[in-house]
Amino acid sequence: MNFKVPRGTQDILPAESWKWQRVEAIIREVCDMYRYKEIRTPIFEQTELFQRTVGDTTDIVTKEMYTFKDRGDRSMTLRPEGTAPVVRSYVENKMFGYPDQPVKLYYQGPMFRYERQQAGRYRQFVQFGVEAIGSADPAIDAEVISLAMEMYKRVGLKDVKLVLNSLGDKESRTAHREALVAHFTPKIDELCSDCQSRLAKNPLRILDCKVDREHPLMATAPSLTDYLNEESATYFEQVKRYLGAIGIEYELDPNLVRGLDYYNHTAFEIMSTADGFGAITTLCGGGRYNGVAEEIGGPPSPGVGYAMSIERLLLAMEAEGKSFTEDAQLDVYVVTLEKAAHEKGFALLQQLRNAGIRADMDYLDRKMKGQMKSADRFNAKAVIVIGEDEVNNGVVQVKNMADGTQEKITDATVIDTLLEKLR
Template identity: 75%
Template sequence: MNFKVPRGTQDILPQDSWKWHKVEQIISDVCRAYRYSEIRTPIFEQTELFQRTVGDATDIVQKEMYTFEDRGKRSMTLRPEGTAPVVRSFVENKMHGIPDQPVKLYYVGPMFRYERQQAGRYRQFVQFGVEAIGSDNPMIDAEVIALALDVYRRAGLKDLKLVINSLGDRASRAKHREALVAHFEPRIEEFCSDCQTRLHQNPLRILDCKKDHEHPLMVTAPKLTDYLSDENAAYFEAVQNYLAALNISFEIDPNLVRGLDYYNHTAFEIMSTSEGFGAITTLCGGGRYDGMTEEIGGPNAPGIGFAMSIERLLLAMEAENVTFENDELLDVYVATLGEEAEKFGFVLTQQLRAANIHTDTDFLQRKMKGQMKTADRQQARFVIVIGETEVEQQVVQLKNMATGEQREVAVSEVVTTIQQLMK
């Protein structure tokens, strides 16, 4: 029987995994600069957590979740997104009691959604996200957006567009909801079955429909920004002022609603404007989710965050012809000839590794020519050649592969010599 990787998933092979290490290092560096600390939550949670936070009417809950019953007859779900688990942990571990607020967290890990595979989208995908919980200051909204943009810019991306909107509070959305129902209901039969279901469940989601986004009623739909209270409008304007103060350009899109029910007030997306990136241009999305902590039994703690796909970040880099320098290449290859030299070289290999010098050697007892070809393929910076004579004299032949220079070095000085040459 031939086994293959499950549909909608991928193997990240060694020729690509080093790029992931680079991105993860950028994420770690940026988050450290912004004082966001890493949190790691379980890959599966109680199904009800996502039903209550993401929303029963969303595509994620209705169509895309991987849900199973465990041996205790409990309904569990592989996490489809990262915010709900982080907020659950915030509440469960009483992080609202930490003296320094807001609590600023980030995560990197696999998420799972049963959806159609397409470029940069998988059923198991890796998501980086941040959550700032405990502040309703519009300045933290601007900080979260700035952090996301910093990650992309440090990765080398330039063709980016920030789109923002305000979803207001519950009262504002209730008035807007009534206007949307009145707007779409007379011609709702012209829309897809999902939109017809959403009309009375959550009409705001109609604006997020991918099938009917070109319908004429979408263009003339009531704008949520027209229903914002004075307080909501002032908050949204403050967010814009902070972004402007940071010289972050943006566009306001009244139809930007995001695909999860927990968003309110600020919502945003970062898109790729690079040619050839694809029809789906969104790289990152996020927004404010005040009230979620109370929804799952915790105290009031307003929050804001975002999530970005690592796969789509790498795809955007490819579209812009951005490359990383691979610093995970081989430093030293130890080539040996003869049984004693092989044992001698193996010990030396371990000594070099202990000094944090990336080192490898031959395990197939190949001839010297074959070993040198391997060193060349692996782009080794240096090759150490050891034969019977070198073992007797306690020396090695050290070759610089870039210059072709070769010298004899005493075994006791090999580590320090290579360290100096690498500098």
């Protein structure tokens, strides 16, 4: 039987994994600069956690979650997103009692959604996200957005734009909900079955429909920003002023609602404008989610955050022709010519590594020509050659691969000599 990688997943091979490592290093650098600390949560959680927070009318909950019963007959779900687990941990571990608020956290790891595979979208994907929990200051909204923009700047992306909207507070959304119901009801039969069921449960979700997004009713739907009360409108204006103060440009989109029910007030997406990136341009999205902590039994703890797909970040870099430089050059390759030399070379190899020198050798008993070809493929800076004479005389031959020069060095001084040459 031939086994293959499951549909909607991928193997990240060494030729690509170093790029992921570079992105992850940038993530750590930027988060450290903004004072966001890493949190690691389980890959699976109680199903109800996502039902209560993400929303039981969202596509994620109704169609995309990987849910299973464990041996205790408890319903568990592979995490489809990162915010709910982080807030659960915030509440469970009483982080709301920390003296410094908001608590600034970041996470990265695999998420799981059963959706149709597309370019840059997988059923298992790697997500990076930040959460700032414990402050209702609109400046934190702007900080979270600036962190996202800084991340894309650090990897060299230029063709990106920030799209912004306000979903308002509960009062504003109730007024908007009534207007949406009145707008869609007369022609609801023209929309898909999901939209028809959402009309009664959560009409705002209709605006996020992937099937009917081009329907004329969508373009003429009441704008949420027209129903913002004074408090919500003031909050949104403050967020925009903070963004302006730090020079971040944005576009307003009154139909931007995001795909999760927990969002309120600020909602945003960062999109790629690069030619050839694809029909789905969103790179990351997020917003404010006041009320989530209370929904799962915690005290009032306003939060704001965002999440980005590492796969789509790398895809955007490719679309813009951006790339990292791989530092794959080997310092030293050890070539051995017979069994005793192989034993000596193996011991020397460990000494080189202990000294911080990147080194390797042959394990296939190849002739000298084959070993030298390997040294070339690894782009080795130097080659150590050990044969019978070298074993008997306590020396090694060191060849500089850049200029072809070769010299004999004693076993006792080879490490120090190489360190000096490599330096």
